[in-house]
Amino acid sequence: MSQEQSFTLDGQPVSFEDGQSIMVAARAAGIYIPHLCFNPEFKAHGSCRVCLTKVNGRIQASCATPAAAGQTVESETEELRDIRCGILQMMFVEGNHICPACEKSGACQLQAVAYYVGMLEPHYPHFYPRRTVDASHPDAVIDFNRCILCELCVRASRDVDGKNVFAVHGRGIHAHLVINTPSGRLGATTFSITDKAAQVCPTGTILIKHRGYESPIGRRLYDRQPVDVAGDVAQVPESQGGRRHD
Amino acid sequence: MAEPSPLAQTIDEIVRSHHGLSTRLLQILREVQDKLSWLSPEAMDRVAEDLGISPDKVRRVAEFYSFLYTQPHGSYDILFSDNITDRMLGNRELLRYLCDRLGVGIGETRADGRVTVGVTSCTGMCDQGPAALVNGYALTRLDKPRLDQIAERVERLAPLPEWPREFFEVVSNIRRADILLGRHFADGAALRAVLERGGRAIVDELIESGLRGQGGAGFKLALKWMSCLDAPGDVKYVVCNADEGEPGTFKDRVLMQEYADLVFEGMTLCGRVLGARQGFVYLRGEYRYMLDALKATLQRRRQVGLLGAAILGDPTFNFDIDIHLGAGAYVCGEESALIESLEGKHGTPRIRPPFPTTHGYLNKPTVVNNVETFAITAKIAAEGGAWYASRGTAESKGTKLLSVSGDCARPGIYEYPFGVAVRQVLEDCGARDAQGVQMAGPAGRTIAPSHYGRQISFEDLATGGSFMVFAKHRDILDGMRNFAHFFAHESCGFCTPCRVGTSLMRDLVDKVHTGRGTRADLEEMRRLGRIMKAGSHCGLGQTAPNSVLYSLDQFPEAWERRLRSTAFEPAFDLDAALGEARRLSGRDDPEAHWLDAHDDDLVRLAKLLPARDASTVPDDDRNLLGAMP
Ligand SMILES: Cc1cc2nc3c(=O)[nH]c(=O)nc-3n(C[C@H](O)[C@H](O)[C@H](O)COP(=O)(O)O)c2cc1C
Ligand code: SF4
Ligand code: SF4
Numbered sequence: 001m002s003q004e005q006s007f008t009l010d011g012q013p014v015s016f017e018d019g020q021s022i023m024v025a026a027r028a029a030g031i032y033i034p035h036l037c038f039n040p041e042f043k044a045h046g047s048c049r050v051c052l053t054k055v056n057g058r059i060q061a062s063c064a065t066p067a068a069a070g071q072t073v074e075s076e077t078e079e080l081r082d083i084r085c086g087i088l089q090m091m092f093v094e095g096n097h098i099c100p101a102c103e104k105s106g107a108c109q110l111q112a113v114a115y116y117v118g119m120l121e122p123h124y125p126h127f128y129p130r131r132t133v134d135a136s137h138p139d140a141v142i143d144f145n146r147c148i149l150c151e152l153c154v155r156a157s158r159d160v161d162g163k164n165v166f167a168v169h170g171r172g173i174h175a176h177l178v179i180n181t182p183s184g185r186l187g188a189t190t191f192s193i194t195d196k197a198a199q200v201c202p203t204g205t206i207l208i209k210h211r212g213y214e215s216p217i218g219r220r221l222y223d224r225q226p227v228d229v230a231g232d233v234a235q236v237p238e239s240q241g242g243r244r245h246d
Numbered sequence: 247m248a249e250p251s252p253l254a255q256t257i258d259e260i261v262r263s264h265h266g267l268s269t270r271l272l273q274i275l276r277e278v279q280d281k282l283s284w285l286s287p288e289a290m291d292r293v294a295e296d297l298g299i300s301p302d303k304v305r306r307v308a309e310f311y312s313f314l315y316t317q318p319h320g321s322y323d324i325l326f327s328d329n330i331t332d333r334m335l336g337n338r339e340l341l342r343y344l345c346d347r348l349g350v351g352i353g354e355t356r357a358d359g360r361v362t363v364g365v366t367s368c369t370g371m372c373d374q375g376p377a378a379l380v381n382g383y384a385l386t387r388l389d390k391p392r393l394d395q396i397a398e399r400v401e402r403l404a405p406l407p408e409w410p411r412e413f414f415e416v417v418s419n420i421r422r423a424d425i426l427l428g429r430h431f432a433d434g435a436a437l438r439a440v441l442e443r444g445g446r447a448i449v450d451e452l453i454e455s456g457l458r459g460q461g462g463a464g465f466k467l468a469l470k471w472m473s474c475l476d477a478p479g480d481v482k483y484v485v486c487n488a489d490e491g492e493p494g495t496f497k498d499r500v501l502m503q504e505y506a507d508l509v510f511e512g513m514t515l516c517g518r519v520l521g522a523r524q525g526f527v528y529l530r531g532e533y534r535y536m537l538d539a540l541k542a543t544l545q546r547r548r549q550v551g552l553l554g555a556a557i558l559g560d561p562t563f564n565f566d567i568d569i570h571l572g573a574g575a576y577v578c579g580e581e582s583a584l585i586e587s588l589e590g591k592h593g594t595p596r597i598r599p600p601f602p603t604t605h606g607y608l609n610k611p612t613v614v615n616n617v618e619t620f621a622i623t624a625k626i627a628a629e630g631g632a633w634y635a636s637r638g639t640a641e642s643k644g645t646k647l648l649s650v651s652g653d654c655a656r657p658g659i660y661e662y663p664f665g666v667a668v669r670q671v672l673e674d675c676g677a678r679d680a681q682g683v684q685m686a687g688p689a690g691r692t693i694a695p696s697h698y699g700r701q702i703s704f705e706d707l708a709t710g711g712s713f714m715v716f717a718k719h720r721d722i723l724d725g726m727r728n729f730a731h732f733f734a735h736e737s738c739g740f741c742t743p744c745r746v747g748t749s750l751m752r753d754l755v756d757k758v759h760t761g762r763g764t765r766a767d768l769e770e771m772r773r774l775g776r777i778m779k780a781g782s783h784c785g786l787g788q789t790a791p792n793s794v795l796y797s798l799d800q801f802p803e804a805w806e807r808r809l810r811s812t813a814f815e816p817a818f819d820l821d822a823a824l825g826e827a828r829r830l831s832g833r834d835d836p837e838a839h840w841l842d843a844h845d846d847d848l849v850r851l852a853k854l855l856p857a858r859d860a861s862t863v864p865d866d867d868r869n870l871l872g873a874m875p
Contacts, residue, residue: 046597047741049781059780064597086777090746124750125817149739167302168739169309171575173749175739180302182287 007071009053014067022062022073023051032228033075034084034113036091036202037150038063039234042159048150049087050113052080059083084117092122094173096131096145103212104204106220107241109234110148112227127173134179136187139209140198146205147177152234153206157197165191177205199243200234215241254292256281261296268297269608271307271590275314276531276573280381284319303591310592310738312366312574313382313531320355320362322400327377329368329493330684330728331651331714337376340388341365347397361400367576367732368493369532372651372714373419373658381406382534385413414535418500419658422674424645425637426622427661433507434552436515436627441558445519449475452623454631456643461487461579461616462686462710463785464642467623470613473603475520477611484516484525484565485607485614487584491530491576492687493732494712497647498617500659502529503536505621506543510567512620514553515627516613517565525567526607528584531574540569576736580784581614583738594740595784618647618711638664642703646711650675652684653717662702669698677715682722682801687712688729689789691796692722722804723759726797730755733790744787747778751791757817764810768798 006015009026016025021044026033037048046064053062054074062073074080091110099105131144149168154177157165165186169178181188191197193208217223221230221241236242250258260277264270274293279285285308294301308314315323326332326341345352345363355362371377374386380396383406392413399409420427440448452468459465474482486509490498501509513525529537544567547553557563570588572578578587582596585607606612615623622644626634635643642664648671651657655676662671672680683693685702686709693700693707700706716722734752739745754771757763775791782788798805821839828838 044597046783049741049743049783052781061783066599083777083780086773087742087781090742090750093750094742094746124746125753127749148742149745164300164302167306169306170739171310171312172734172737172739172745175745180300180305 005067005069007067007069007073009073010075010077014073016067020067022053022055022065022067022071024063025067026062026075031075033062034116034227035063035232036109036113036148037152039152039200039232042152042155045151045155048091048148050084050117052083052087054080081117085119086123088114088117088119089121089123091148092119093124093126094129095147096126096128098145102146102204103207104146106215106217106223107233108204108222109202109227109232110146112222112230112233115222116227129176131176134184134186135209136185137189137191137209138187139193140186140191141207141209142177142179142186143205143207144177146203148203149175149177150202152200152202153177153197156200157191157195160196163190163195163197165189165195165197194245199245201243202233253282253289257289257292258296261293266297267590268299268303269588269590271297271299271304272311272573272587273570273590275304275308276571279314283321283323284315284317286318290316307590307592310575311531311572312735314573318355318359320360321403322361323379323381324361324363324396324400325366325369325379326364327367327369327371327375327379328365328728329372329375329732330725331372331494332368332375332377333724333728334652334720335376337388340376340390340393343390344393344397347393348400360403366532366574367491367736370490370496370499370530371416372494372496372649374417375651379532382531383414384416384532384535386416416499416503416535418504420500420504420661421650421656421658422660422662424661424663425634426618426625426645426647427505427659429625431508431511431625431628433511433547433550434558436511436624437518437552437558437563439627440515440518441560441563445475448515448519448627451626451631455626455634456631456638457619457622457626457634458642458704459616460618460622460646460710462492462689462708464704464708467615467619470603470615471516471519473601474611474613477604479611480521481610482520482522483607483610483612484513484520484522485581485584485588485602485612486513486525486527486617486620487579487581487614488527488529488533488617489572489576489579489584490533490617491579491736492689492710492712493729494651494684494687494714495649495710496651497649497659497711499533499536501617501621501647502527502533502540506540507547508621508624509617510544510547510553512615512622512624513567514557514565515624516615516620518557518563520611520613522613523564523566525565526588527567527569528578528588529569529571530579531572534571537569537571544569575738576732577738577784577786580786583784584614585612592738594738595786597783616710639701639703639705641705646702646709648702648709648713649711650713650715652715653677653680653720654715664703665701667698668693668700668702668707671702671713672698672715675715677717679718680715681718681720682716684712684714684716684725684729684793685709687714688732688793689785690792692725692793692800693796694800697800722797722801723755723808726793727755727759729793733786737786737790741781741783741787743778743781744783744790747774747782747787748790750774751778751794753817755794757815758805758808761808762810762815762819763808764813764815766813767815768805768809771795771798 006013014029035051037045044063046061051062134142154166157163237246290304294304350356353364376388378385457467577583578593583593587593602612638644648660730752734748737744737748775795778791
């Protein structure tokens with residue numbers, strides 16, 4: 001038996017097992033590090049960069065950094081909050097996020113994390129990309145305007161559902177989510193709202209049809225509790241305002 | 247069964263020549279496109295079918311690389327190299343000239359499908375520009391008479407092999423040679439040494455030599471090889487990074503063209519030390535012109551027993567080398583993205599750790615080194631570590647190849663012992679009135695004359711070798727703008743700070759460069775740069791803001807003289823926004839324009855807003871207007 005190993009996170013000791021990332025160890029210890037592309041059911045992806053922490057003085061993504069004994073990890077500092085806030089602002093100006101009109105508003109993890117890091121305005125000039133809405137599927141609709149390219153749906157559909165419905169194409173600011181069919185339409189795929197891919201989106205991109213605005217303002221998921229308490233929308237059951245199927 | 251279509255037959259043949267291996271996907275797509283000029287949906291589906299992979303995988307790759315086209319493309323594909331050094335040599339005027347001659351817009355394909363003319367990132371011909379690529383083959387020293395001849399050949403559909411050889415001549419311009427370029431090397435000397443003395447003795451020599459990676463990061467060579475040597479597993483790989491994408495560097499091109507034997511010998515040596523049997527050269531697509539010659543060199547080495555089975559007659563020494571071509575993606579120079587690309591995928595950098603030395607190509611232990619690094623290892627094996635360590639400085643042993651270009655009398659390759667002062671290089675290349683130097687490329691730093699006394703070394707100014715000179719009459723900001731566009735184009739798009747940040751930075755630099763910026767924008771660049779450096783997933787995003795950040799410190803006047811006196815200006819360009827209205831109304835008179843930076847802005851504003859008098863438009867409203875869609 002190896003003896004218990006630990007690192008410190010904002011001064012607090014956190015124990016971990018071999019192979020765990022800083023993010024996973026922190027979660028197990030009940031400490032929240034903001035994140036969007038990380039989902040405990042999937043391998044770390046490391047693309048959103050919201051979970052940056054300072055590890056022994058170097059800024060690194062906590063989801064992609066292995067925990068090691070004796071590490072000094074900082075998370076809730078002014079510097080990191082400012083960087084995280086900047087990254088969230090980038091996400092908001094990259095797409096078209098009209099929160100007041102969005103069905104996921106209040107139960108959107110993107111919005112909730114933005115509140116958490118203290119983002120008050122998008123700050124940067126909007127790119128206003130021309131993106132479309134795809135309502136061709138009988139049970140789901142995709143509003144590409146809100147996609148932050150976390151690739152959770154890509155991973156879920158490929159690795160869990162075995163359907164490979166989604167992909168990201170293009171480079172740089174032109175990177176965008178696509179549907180893997182010649183027509184590019186969701187209706188032409190075998191996607192089903194019971195798929196894992198329908199439960200993981202942290203934004204209002206993938207929506208279930210024939211329902212909406214079920215919780216009044218004030219009682220939506222993140223109205224009741226902030227994201228560090230309520231957790232990821234993908235982990236909260238539908239009956240409590242999340243996306244996970246009951 | 248129906249007879250396969252000609253398209254299917256062409257593709258089947260190409261896939262067969264690659265043994266139906268999906269790791270060859272990128273190579274296959276390149277060859278298919280060579281034949282068909284673009285990758286149609288039918289072509290991509292056929293490739294997928296032949297390889298037994300899903301069509302989405304093929305599309306993902308085809309959509310990633312700049313040199314692969316998923317839209318109809320001209321039979322002649324002409325891409326002007328658009329590095330700042332090409333611009334200094336007047337490439338923009340030549341680009342417009344050729345477009346006019348051919349009757350095609352920049353970035354467009356002519357209606358008859360004959361030709362497409364566009365721009366591409368630096369093609370590594372900075373010492374002999376303005377440069378371009380035609381169907382992937384390098385063109386150098388362009389001028390109007392040559393473009394006339396090119397246009398004429400395009401019009402009469404002359405095949406490339408019939409074009410004059412001098413259009414494609416690439417010279418080496420070696421201006422200063424030291425121990426790497428200057429001393430004779432007997433082919434096989436390093437391989438004989440490792441057979442006689444054993445791999446461990448060679449590693450000891452490498453340790454003694456102090457050699458560090460020459461690709462830029464300067465990782466200790468011996469540590470890398472030992473880490474891979476110690477990694478568990480029988481199957482290991484050796485990869486030579488010949489992607490050379492950093493604008494302004496071309497020394498790896500010269501090594502591959504003139505010293506390929508030395509590079510291949512270094513790789514084979516590494517193979518022996520690691521017990522690897524397979525090596526790859528990842529050659530940037532821009533250097534396609536030398537592929538056949540390199541293959542011939544490999545073949546010759548096999549024939550004389552320096553490569554392949556039973557090297558030097560030793561039945562336990564088996565190692566071969568394969569060459570993969572890139573397809574226009576700077577990020578593929580990053581070692582883990584390079585490995586992804588070698589595996590036939592799009593080039594997104596992996597999460598590190600694990601590092602390639604334990605989990606590299608096909609997840610096997612892999613050494614990735616730069617071209618120059620491999621060449622040096624062969625020399626060290628033959629001549630000893632102490633010999634190499636006798637040159638250079640305490641932390642930077644040996645010599646460094648610099649690729650010198652820009653405003654100087656003698657651009658080309660200069661080999662110096664580490665520790666040489668910037669001033670010495672400027673003197674030797676004949677740069678008498680250098681206002682600044684872009685060291686280590688756009689990802690490096692911009693330095694002013696007060697720094698010319700500094701040394702080129704890992705202790706002081708580290709560099710992969712790019713050295714671009716800006717003379718007094720240049721505007722440094724032209725360079726910064728060029729670099730900002732380069733990074734926005736080359737970001738792979740995987741992580742947020744780089745994907746969005748490089749485009750935000752490009753727009754900010756554009757704004758200041760066109761005289762619409764204020765002091766607030768300079769502050770904004772600093773904050774954005776901090777976020778990109780701290781937050782990006784790989785070295786591309788982490789270094790992308792460097793040139794802006796360094797030049798803000800080193801050349802504040804260059805930025806400040808472009809600023810408006812106001813504290814803030816909207817990013818929104820009112821005149822550009824009026825463009826659509828102009829197009830619709832067919833107007834282009836001055837009254838239909840928002841003329842920038844004039845005292846009479848408010849008067850014009852009033853004309854656009856008929857209900858209001860200029861004098862009653864408060865200053866704040868200008869910003870409000872700026873925010874209007
Ligand atoms: C965006 C990016 C581009 C790079 N391009 C190159 C390149 O073209 N050639 C190269 O040798 N190294 C390049 N590198 C560095 C490689 O990742 C790697 O460090 C190098 O190939 C290791 O070889 P060395 O130790 O011999 O220098 C690049 C790194 C980054 C982040
Ligand atoms: S649709 Fe949602 S889950 Fe999929 S990549 Fe976009 S934001 Fe992520
Ligand atoms: S830093 Fe840029 S190039 Fe590197 S992974 Fe992120 S988006 Fe891709």
